[in-house]
Structure formats: C-alpha cells, structure tokens
Amino acid sequence: MTDAAATDERPPVREGTPVVLVDEVHAGYLPGVNILNGATLTAWDGELIGIIGPNGAGKSTLLKAIFGQVKVRQGDISLNGEKITGLRANKLVAKGVGFVPQNNNVFPSLTIAENLQMGLFQRPKLYTERLDFVTGIFTELGKRLNQRAGSLSGGERQMVAMSRALMMDPAVILLDEPSAGLSPARQDDAFLRVSEINKAGVTTIMVEQNARRCLQICDRGYVLDQGKDAYTGTGRELLNDPKVIGLYLGTLGA
Known part of the structure; x- marks a missing residue:
C-alpha cells in the first residue's frame, strides 16, 4: 500500500481500539472470484x-463485507x-453497525414515521x-x-434512509453513494447531512463516486x-497528491 505524498497535515497518531478494523480482507460474490483482494x-x-x-x-463490496452481505474468504x-466477520445483518445492527444502501433504501408504502420505527x-x-x-x-422530516x-x-x-439507520444509535454508519442520482444542489445537501451526522458523534464510512x-x-x-488500497491519507493530502489526481480525480482534483 502506498501512502499519499506527505504534507504538513498528517493524520494524528492514535492509541487504543479503532471502531472498525478491516484487516486484509478477501471477499467476493461468486465461488473462487474475489472482488476484494x-x-x-x-x-x-x-x-x-x-x-x-x-x-x-470494490468500494461498495467493502461496505457489504463489513455488513455481512458478501462472503469474506480471508481476513x-x-x-x-x-x-464481526460474517455476522448476519440483524446481529450487526444490534451491535452498532448502521448501513444505508445506494438503492431501494426506504419502504415506499410506509410513512416516514413507520420507516423510522x-x-x-x-x-x-x-x-x-x-x-x-x-x-x-x-x-424537515419531523414536519x-x-x-x-x-x-x-x-x-x-x-434522508429517511440515513435517519432510519441512525435510530439504533449506531457506533458506525456505512453510507453507500449517498449523492448518487441527485441533482447538484441535492448532492451538496447530502454531503452537508453526512457532515452533520459525523459531527453529532457518529463514526462514518462513506463510499462515493463524487471523489472531490x-x-x-x-x-x-x-x-x-482492484480490491485493495492504492493510496491512503487525509482528505486534503489525497486531493493534492499528483498521482491520485492523475489516476483517479482528473480535472476534479483541480
């Protein structure tokens, strides 16, 4: 694994136990075919x-592996x-893992209140x-x-899907493409909401196509x-890393 180029803003050195630790996970949907490597x-x-x-x-697959929806073969x-490797979703929710999938993430025939229930x-x-x-x-949902x-x-x-996942007071919430399919204005609102969830004290892991x-x-x-970490670093480091810009961000890195 290659770290992003060093800057003046390095991640703090942490001690203790992380909320989530994914350790060398290999996983896939079909026998003998791994998406995570x-x-x-x-x-x-x-x-x-x-x-x-x-x-x-393998971005969404990584979230699904954490949430027990894809077979972890190693790690x-x-x-x-x-x-928590391989636990069923109901047990993971009870232990403090919330998951918001990209699609089909509400019960359309139910009211907002019933979804939250x-x-x-x-x-x-x-x-x-x-x-x-x-x-x-x-x-706005409360009204x-x-x-x-x-x-x-x-x-x-x-917003309803995120709220429903937060109802169990999770230790971590997993968000799969929260801005997918939204207008630019709604995308900005989605990122604002994600920040607010995190600032409220919820550890947040988000997969996003809107990389910038x-x-x-x-x-x-x-x-x-290709199913493994290519680069890691603070958000600012990755935004300014020439290799990350050239390979993954393109003009979005500017």
Whole structure:
C-alpha cells in the first residue's frame, strides 16, 4: 500500500481500539472470484472516512463485507475490538453497525414515521428519544412524519434512509453513494447531512463516486483499486497528491 505524498497535515497518531478494523480482507460474490483482494481500513471513534476509486474497484463490496452481505474468504473485520466477520445483518445492527444502501433504501408504502420505527424494531421503546435525535439533524422530516416515503424525492428518501439507520444509535454508519442520482444542489445537501451526522458523534464510512466532494469533507480517505488500497491519507493530502489526481480525480482534483 502506498501512502499519499506527505504534507504538513498528517493524520494524528492514535492509541487504543479503532471502531472498525478491516484487516486484509478477501471477499467476493461468486465461488473462487474475489472482488476484494486484501483490503484494509481503520476507522477511529468520531472519524469520517471516505472511500473512492474507479468503477469496479470494490468500494461498495467493502461496505457489504463489513455488513455481512458478501462472503469474506480471508481476513477479519472487527467492531470496537470484537470480531464481526460474517455476522448476519440483524446481529450487526444490534451491535452498532448502521448501513444505508445506494438503492431501494426506504419502504415506499410506509410513512416516514413507520420507516423510522422499522429502524428501531429491536428497541422500540427508544423511539421518542431517537426521533428527537434524527429530527435534530433532518428537521424537515419531523414536519412530515405522516407522509408516505414513496412520494418523496430521491434526496428526501436518502434522508429517511440515513435517519432510519441512525435510530439504533449506531457506533458506525456505512453510507453507500449517498449523492448518487441527485441533482447538484441535492448532492451538496447530502454531503452537508453526512457532515452533520459525523459531527453529532457518529463514526462514518462513506463510499462515493463524487471523489472531490468526498475528500473535501472526510478526515481520511482510502483509494481502492482492484480490491485493495492504492493510496491512503487525509482528505486534503489525497486531493493534492499528483498521482491520485492523475489516476483517479482528473480535472476534479483541480
């Protein structure tokens, strides 16, 4: 793995146990075919981690491996020091892992309130407390709780999906392409919401095709290529690294 070029802004030296540790993970969907080929990732408490890279690099697969949706054939994944490799989604949610997929991420026939209740089905008594938290971030949702999710725009659905994942008070939230399919204005709003979630104290790992905007807001970034880390560094380091600009950002790095 090659680090980004050194700058004056280096990641702080951390001690203790990371919230998420992905250690040399090999994983894939089909027998004998790996999409991840030794991927590694470390997310410390309160960090916002961005994952970028070309199409087919394994970015979404990495999130799905953490969330138990793809077979891990080699390597380990830990949450706060506890091995979680291969656990089912319901157990991961109970342990503090929230996941927001890119597509089909709301129940369209249910109201916003009912979607949020589905996010808390394992701990329904916490509904009022957690509703106050998520509507503090997504204030507009609190005014429209009885509206059906199927009538919402793409950006609004994304807010509902994020809110539902936050209802269980996760230790980490995994976001798969939160700006995908949104207008430029809605994309800016999506990145603002991601930052607000992170500033509220939730460790955040985000996969994004909009590499420039992702690196602008993340604490640290990982560039995946062919299923493993090609470059790592702070968001600013990667934005200014000539190799990352030339290979992955192009004119977006300017």
